[in-house]
Amino acid sequence: xxxxxxxxxxxxxxxxxxxxxxxxxxxxxxxxxxxxxxxxxxxxxxxxxxxxxxx
Numbered sequence: 826x827x828x829x830x831x832x833x834x835x836x837x838x839x840x841x842x843x844x845x846x847x848x849x850x851x852x853x854x855x856x857x858x859x860x861x862x863x864x865x866x867x868x869x870x871x872x873x874x875x876x877x878x879x880x
Contacts, residue, residue: 843851
């Protein structure tokens with residue numbers, strides 16, 4: 826329950842910050858997050874393929 830409250834508070838903080846920044850700053854931040862998530866997904870997929878091929 827405490828985790829849910831903390832997550833909602835963080836979401837409110839982030840949404841408030843996005844509402845007060847310019848569109849270009851928001852777009853750049855979104856692009857950085859998207860690239861980070863894509864790199865993470867590729868590393869996870871590559872790691873699982875290597876791990877499952879040995880077993």
